[in-house]
Amino acid sequence: MLSTLEVAAMTAAGNEKPKRDTYRHGDLRNTLIEAGLELARQGGPEAVVLRAATRQAGVVPNAAYRHFADRNALLHAVSQAAMAHVARTMEAEQAAVPPTEDPVAAARARFRAVGTGYLRFAQEEPGLFRTAFHVPGDMTDAAADTAAGTTGKTPFELLGEALDGLVDAGLLTEDRRPGAEFLAWSAVHGLAALLIDGPLRGLHPTQAQEAGQHVIDMIERGI
Numbered sequence: 001m002l003s004t005l006e007v008a009a010m011t012a013a014g015n016e017k018p019k020r021d022t023y024r025h026g027d028l029r030n031t032l033i034e035a036g037l038e039l040a041r042q043g044g045p046e047a048v049v050l051r052a053a054t055r056q057a058g059v060v061p062n063a064a065y066r067h068f069a070d071r072n073a074l075l076h077a078v079s080q081a082a083m084a085h086v087a088r089t090m091e092a093e094q095a096a097v098p099p100t101e102d103p104v105a106a107a108r109a110r111f112r113a114v115g116t117g118y119l120r121f122a123q124e125e126p127g128l129f130r131t132a133f134h135v136p137g138d139m140t141d142a143a144a145d146t147a148a149g150t151t152g153k154t155p156f157e158l159l160g161e162a163l164d165g166l167v168d169a170g171l172l173t174e175d176r177r178p179g180a181e182f183l184a185w186s187a188v189h190g191l192a193a194l195l196i197d198g199p200l201r202g203l204h205p206t207q208a209q210e211a212g213q214h215v216i217d218m219i220e221r222g223i
Contacts, residue, residue: 037082077146163181
C-alpha cells in the first residue's frame with residue numbers, strides 16, 4: 001500500500017506541464033530579424049514573411065506579432081539589418097587599405113574603398129543587397145543606428161565621411177562638396193544593379209572588378 005508521501009509525489013508528477021519542444025528565446029525580436037536575414041539571403045525581400053521567419057526561429061506564428069505589427073514591419077527591420085551588413089563590408093574594405101604617410105593617398109584610398117566595398121557586397125550577397133534597399137522612398141533612415149556598421153556609421157555616412165576626407169586632402173573643393181554623396185552613390189549603385197540584376201550579370205569577376213574601378217575613376221574625375 002502506498003504511503004501518503006508516495007501518493008503526493010505521484011500526483012505532483014502527474015500535474016507537471018510537459019516541457020516545450022521549442023526554444024524559449026530571450027530576445028525574440030532579434031532572433032526573428034536574424035531569421036529574416038537568412039530568408040533574404042536566399043530569396044531577397046520577397047522571401048521575408050512572418051510565418052517563414054517564425055518557423056525558422058522555432059516559435060509559433062502569433063509570437064511575432066508581439067514585436068512586429070505586420071510583414072512590412074519585419075521587412076523594414078530586416079532591411080535595416082541588411083544595410084548594417086553593407087556598412088560592415090565597406091568598413092572592412094577601408095580597414096584593408098595599406099597604411100601610408102601620404103594624407104592625399106590615404107584619403108583617396110579610403111574613398112575608393114567605400115565604392116569597392118559596396119560593389120563587393122552586392123555581388124557576394126545579392127539577396128541581402130536587394131533587401132537593404134527595399135526601403136521607403138526617402139532618406140528617413142539613412143543615418144539610423146539600426147543600419148550602422150561597427151563604427152556606428154551607415155553606408156551613407158561612410159560615403160559622406162570619405163568625401164569630407166577628400167576635401168580635407170585638397171582633392172575636392174568645398175564648393176563641389178554639397179550633394180556629392182548622391183552623385184557618387186547613384187553611379188556605384190547603378191553599376192551594382194546592372195551586375196546583379198541587369199545585362200552585366202554575366203560578366204567575368206575580373207571584368208566586373210575592372211568595371212567597378214573605371215566607374216570609381218569616373219566619379220573621382222567628375223566630383
